Amino acid sequence: xxxxxxxxxxxxxxxxxxxxxxxxxxxxxxxxxxxxxxxxxxxxxxxxxxxxxxxxxxxxxxxxxxxxxxxxxxxxxxxxxxxxxxxxxxxxxxxxxxxxxxxxxxxxxxxxxxxxxxxxxxxxxxxxxxxxxxxxxxxxxxxxxxxxxxxxxxxxxxxxxxxxxxxxxxxxxxxxxxxxxxxxxxxxxxxxxxxxxxxxxxxxxxxxxxxxxxxxxxxxxxxxxxxxxxxxxxxxxxxxxxxxxxxxxxxxxxxxxxxxxxxxxxxxxxxxxxxxxxxxxxxxxxxxxxxxxxxxxxxxxxxxxxxxxxxxxxxxxxxxxxxxxxxxxxxxxxxxxxxxxxxx
Amino acid sequence: xxxxxxxxxxxxxxxxxxxxxxxxxxxxxxxxxxxxxxxxxxxxxxxxxxxxxxxxxxxxxxxxxxxxxxxxxxxxxxxxxxxxxxxxxxxxxxxxxxxxxxxxxxxxxxxxxxxxxxxxxxxxxxxxxxxxxxxxxxxxxxxxxxxxxxxxxxxxxxxxxxxxxxxxxxxxxxxxxxxxxxxxxxxxxxxxxxxxxxxxxxxxxxxxxxxxxxxxxxxxxxxxxxxxxxxxxxxxxxxxxxxxxxxxxxxxxxxxxxxxxxxxxxxxxxxxxxxxxxxxxxxxxxxxxxxxxxxxxxxxxxxxxxxxxxxxxxxxxxxxxxxxxxxxxxxxxxxxxxxxxxxx
DNA sequence: TAGGTGATGGAATACGTTTTCCGAAAGAGG
DNA sequence: CCTCTTTCGGAAAACGTATTCCATCACCTA
Numbered sequence: 133x134x135x136x137x138x139x140x141x142x143x144x145x146x147x148x149x150x151x152x153x154x155x156x157x158x159x160x161x162x163x164x165x166x167x168x169x170x171x172x173x174x175x176x177x178x179x180x181x182x183x184x185x186x187x188x189x190x191x192x193x194x195x196x197x198x199x200x201x202x203x204x205x206x207x208x209x210x211x212x213x214x215x216x217x218x219x220x221x222x223x224x225x226x227x228x229x230x231x232x233x234x235x236x237x238x239x240x241x242x243x244x245x246x247x248x249x250x251x252x253x254x255x256x257x258x259x260x261x262x263x264x265x266x267x268x269x270x271x272x273x274x275x276x277x278x279x280x281x282x283x284x285x286x287x288x289x290x291x292x293x294x295x296x297x298x299x300x301x302x303x304x305x306x307x308x309x310x311x312x313x314x315x316x317x318x319x320x321x322x323x324x325x326x327x328x329x330x331x332x333x334x335x336x337x338x339x340x341x342x343x344x345x346x347x348x349x350x351x352x353x354x355x356x357x358x359x360x361x362x363x364x365x366x367x368x369x370x371x372x373x374x375x376x377x378x379x380x381x382x383x384x385x386x387x388x389x390x391x392x393x394x395x396x397x398x399x400x401x402x403x404x405x406x407x408x409x410x411x412x413x414x415x416x417x418x419x420x421x422x423x424x425x426x427x428x429x430x431x432x433x434x435x436x437x438x439x440x441x442x443x444x445x446x447x448x449x450x451x452x453x454x455x456x457x458x459x460x461x462x463x464x465x466x467x468x469x470x471x472x473x474x475x476x
Numbered sequence: 477x478x479x480x481x482x483x484x485x486x487x488x489x490x491x492x493x494x495x496x497x498x499x500x501x502x503x504x505x506x507x508x509x510x511x512x513x514x515x516x517x518x519x520x521x522x523x524x525x526x527x528x529x530x531x532x533x534x535x536x537x538x539x540x541x542x543x544x545x546x547x548x549x550x551x552x553x554x555x556x557x558x559x560x561x562x563x564x565x566x567x568x569x570x571x572x573x574x575x576x577x578x579x580x581x582x583x584x585x586x587x588x589x590x591x592x593x594x595x596x597x598x599x600x601x602x603x604x605x606x607x608x609x610x611x612x613x614x615x616x617x618x619x620x621x622x623x624x625x626x627x628x629x630x631x632x633x634x635x636x637x638x639x640x641x642x643x644x645x646x647x648x649x650x651x652x653x654x655x656x657x658x659x660x661x662x663x664x665x666x667x668x669x670x671x672x673x674x675x676x677x678x679x680x681x682x683x684x685x686x687x688x689x690x691x692x693x694x695x696x697x698x699x700x701x702x703x704x705x706x707x708x709x710x711x712x713x714x715x716x717x718x719x720x721x722x723x724x725x726x727x728x729x730x731x732x733x734x735x736x737x738x739x740x741x742x743x744x745x746x747x748x749x750x751x752x753x754x755x756x757x758x759x760x761x762x763x764x765x766x767x768x769x770x771x772x773x774x775x776x777x778x779x780x781x782x783x784x785x786x787x788x789x790x791x792x793x794x795x796x797x798x799x800x801x802x803x804x805x806x807x808x809x810x811x812x813x814x815x816x817x818x819x820x
Numbered sequence: 821t822a823g824g825t826g827a828t829g830g831a832a833t834a835c836g837t838t839t840t841c842c843g844a845a846a847g848a849g850g
Numbered sequence: 851c852c853t854c855t856t857t858c859g860g861a862a863a864a865c866g867t868a869t870t871c872c873a874t875c876a877c878c879t880a
Contacts, residue, residue, distance in 0.1 A: 252533035
């Protein structure tokens with residue numbers, strides 16, 4: 133398909149049309165350091181324009197100067213991924229590189245397969261975004277594959293928390309969650325339910341741990357902190373919220389969700405049940421997705437500077453070689469309307 | 477960078493390690509029809525595994541069997557683009573192809589440049605998504621470039637309305653908007669303001685025209701329809717909403733926004749001003765983005781089956797050659813809480 | 821057993837480009 | 851006027867893979 137019937141016009145055709153040699157045409161059209169006489173240069177450019185010549189990236193790549201950036205993500209439809217994709221694209225376009233994207237749908241087996249597949253492109257950098265990128269879950273196979281890729285001269289950047297020996301841009305989930313927990317405790321809440329998301333996902337787990345840290349530091353008794361799990365989605369939050377109210381809130385005055393989506397789901401469950409937020413219970417989220425300001429009440433949450441993280445990932449991916457760098461991006465507490473101060 | 481120092485292991489290395497010829501190794505590792513003796517096959521597979529061999533996509537592409545899909549979009553951060561990207565990725569992954577993405581930021585010059593650049597990849601298909609893909613705006617240059625690409629054996633699919641002679645997946649913006657306009661008229665509204673978005677963008681313009689069609693068909697007098705313009709964003713809607721209330725609603729009982737984002741912005745402006753939706757005015761959106769059900773009140777809007785459109789685009793891009801096909805995707809009226817019935 | 825036939829490994833070639841390397845021509849310096 | 855240097859066009863090699871063609875070998879049939 134790529135070199136069909138008789139269609140494509142090659143450098144050879146351009147050279148012939150311009151009446152010069154292949155080498156000369158290449159020097160004019162490629163980014164060569166060699167100078168060519170103005171007369172010839174003009175002829176080549178004219179021929180290329182006339183024939184609508186477009187150099188074959190594959191052939192060009194073979195000779196050594198390829199350039200593509202690969203993104204391997206769990207899910208391409210989340211807002212944060214869109215931002216990362218966009219940041220990568222912007223960075224790539226300044227150097228004439230291409231961005232290729234792949235989705236793994238959170239399946240570790242598929243993740244391995246995808247990386248193996250992507251490796252064929254010999255991308256300059258591979259940005260890996262996943263909820264669970266750690267040595268254990270991968271059985272070492274993924275690590276080996278990534279190492280082989282590095283041996284090929286590529287660079288790996290992990291977006292998210294990881295214990296793998298690659299550059300990474302991580303969020304201080306636990307620290308930010310701790311601050312949010314402290315805030316909740318300091319505003320007078322005493323019985324807290326945590327909707328913790330999935331048990332086996334790294335980010336939600338770290339946030340849950342941080343919530344607990346902060347609440348305890350703020351003086352909430354351990355016995356008064358309840359943790360429930362659910363799917364990491366709006367639906368999961370809705371369902372968990374329903375379970376919560378069905379089982380009786382029993383004096384719970386604050387609910388902390390592992391992310392905004394879950395919080396929005398829970399919010400809906402509370403509204404269904406006639407539980408007023410923040411009058412009856414305060415509710416917090418995490419991520420500060422756009423949705424957070426578009427629900428009523430607007431969510432108190434933690435803002436993650438995703439755009440910054442995305443560009444930071446690109447910087448690591450394209451920057452000068454150097455020691456492995458772990459960049460930690462701080463979250464910022466954003467207090468809105470979904471939390472109240474309890475004076476009682 | 478792609479073929480660095482001494483890193484990459486090539487088919488040659490695998491063949492040597494397995495003690496067979498290059499051809500044999502290629503036959504085992506590639507998708508060849510030739511059979512090779514079990515003994516040799518085993519040795520080759522073992523060597524490839526041990527060396528973590530990954531075939532060079534560029535070299536492979538040269539021999540004739542490349543496969544990539546290119547997406548050229550205005551803006552990669554919108555939710556609808558994320559869905560299209562995801563649909564493309566899914567389709568590509570089943571055939572072992574890659575998806576590359578590029579953004580043009582709505583700049584026609586950049587659009588041309590991008591397509592020229594992308595053409596180097598010899599992608600099997602080029603999906604072009606843009607608010608304004610028409611012959612006039614492009615001065616013919618873009619058309620020529622796309623034609624040259626087709627001559628190379630590629631296929632062009634335009635997502636969005638276009639008068640260009642390529643496959644396309646379009647939304648019946650005007651028709652759906654007309655139905656929404658009729659609905660608003662039939663539910664008793666008599667003075668309507670339309671927040672029409674940007675004057676020069678095709679989709680908002682078509683929707684506005686459709687709103688007007690529907691309202692008139694439903695019996696709303698032309699003098700009672702007011703049209704205001706704004707940026708196509710939440711901020712634009714917010715600002716337009718403020719202008720609207722500042723100037724006095726003067727009996728306006730319904731506001732129709734060109735899309736959900738604008739509607740959400742307007743909703744916020746109304747809330748600020750103490751205008752209750754839908755009690756004081758009804759409000760409608762367009763697109764049915766996720767946000768539409770997460771605001772209060774939930775938006776009455778038109779749902780566009782974006783996922784369907786995305787897969788449809790892929791189908792056209794990868795399907796059998798045939799006559800140019802224009803697929804029109806119907807919108808679906810979704811009535812929620814932001815519109816009331818006016819009996820008075 | 822001779823000749824035919826199907827299977828299969830290996831050498832060589834092609835893909836389109838960039839980049840040496842080489843040679844020719846022109847300019848500079850004595 | 852001769853030589854040394856610089857400039858620049860062209861021929862050819864290289865990149866890594868898939869495939870065509872050729873050679874070999876085993877097997878089958880008469």
